[in-house]
Amino acid sequence: MDLKKNIGAYLFLVPAFVVLLIFFFIPFFQTIWLSFFDYSKDIYSPNFVFLDNYFELIKSPLFLKTILNTFYFLILCVPFLVIFPLFLAILINQNIKCKNIYKIIIYLPVIISIVVVAIAFKWLYSPSGLLNFFIEKFGFSAIGWLSDPKVSMISVALVTIFKGVGYYMMIYLSALMSVPKELYEAAEVDGAVGFKKHMLVTIPHIMPMIALVSTISSISALKVFVEIYVMTRGGPLDSTKTIVYYIYEKAFENLDLGLASAGAVILLFVVMGFSVLNIFVFEKDKYKV
């Protein structure tokens, strides 16, 4: 009976585990394995060099630059993506008309492919494009949105923000619905209104959600790729080259599989820090055995 029961459970699990084995577990260990080999001299007969690829990466100014770029990008996006969607969610959660229309329109960029969003922004950013028209109209000089290394990363971050606001707003909205109405009434009795009411009631109640949005938006910032691939290809002067872009370039353009894998393992460690926080702290109820 016991064995029969076990076999039943295994039969249900097998299909998913076969797929995960082939397309997740094997590739995962292979990434680590590949990172110990030097492919740069001859791709068909790599040398085992153990940790040399890691040392090479740490000493490489370009790789360090991609790490700095990635964190710069994270700092540009994450605070905005944590705060602004919450502000919008609080506004929409008020007793107002046309709620659903606002939700639909603000959510629209989320469902549209990032490739098309990036193409649309590339057009807005063109030297004599719409954005520069407004900039000049307000008396400033035109900005080289994608050609000036000083602003290129900000331009990329704007695209990521544009695409993300609706997504995080909906996450906050579902959290706001769970705030008990009585809490607001109690706060009103105590004389708290408007902004103060939200600082006292809303924010503390949805703090776990704010923490969750911080980690998931950080993780997606660390993985940024498509915006950059479509708009700048890492340029100008490597100013928008991020870790994933570096891995992509090494793996699929330079065919330096060892360095690419070592870069991937480093990224993996950084992302895992955030994921562990998510799984074992912020969402621990969802992931309880």
Next chain:
Amino acid sequence: MKIRIKNILIHIILILVCILSLIPFLWLLSTALKGRSENIFAYPPVFIPKDFTLENFKEVLRLVPIVKYVINSFIVAASTVVLNVILSALAAYPLARMEFKGKKIAFFAILATIMVPFQTIMLPIYIITLKLHLIDSYSTLAGYLGLIMPFAVNAFGIFLLRQAFLTIPKEIEESAVIDGCNSFQIFFKLLLPMIKPSVALLAIFTFIGSWGEFLWPSIVLTNEKLFTLPVGINNLSSAFSADYRLVAAGSIVSIIPIIIFFLALQKYFISGSTDGAVKG
């Protein structure tokens, strides 16, 4: 009175945000509708085309097989959805409902996959896909499979459906056992129909994700016949970068299907039940 002023202010802010959300696409649409005689770099910019034409749309549809891209994207997204629903539901059931040896190991193995981003293991996945001959240079079917299989199941789907199974009262199952049903009957006839809302959520978000996926298809695809929309549109944007009217027209055409899909199923997106769709 004070409340009315407050509400008007809220509406003004939200309308501004909505305008900002739409402008990039409207500007693309405006560019796509401008004829050859109209300067698309005109200063000041012109929003309503003076030389209004649908010529750019006809031209881009003639030059680029966008309809083919749409069909490819649809085949890939629909297959990914079907596989995800089946595999996630099957795996979620024992994790929620059965006691068996190795349950903890299975649980944490799946959980571990959440922590590893696709981007960090895409190179070995590519090598394995090549070794399995799941590449479009072997056959069309192999090409599709190569696009679909790495995304056939993921931990988020499994955990979403596990949560759904957990909310079903145990008594329902127990009475079915007394009636003589086995695990498979209970699963297919009794429990699966009860978690329909979560299955719908999983299906919709998997579809959107697969439809917009760019990185993996751009790595594996070599044959233009199998291009999905994002890959095809990116290709179009570099091929016709000299004429943004065509790039804009192609981009606009490419987003029509997903906008229809979104509007038809909008209640799932805006109901606030997106909780399970939170992805890291």
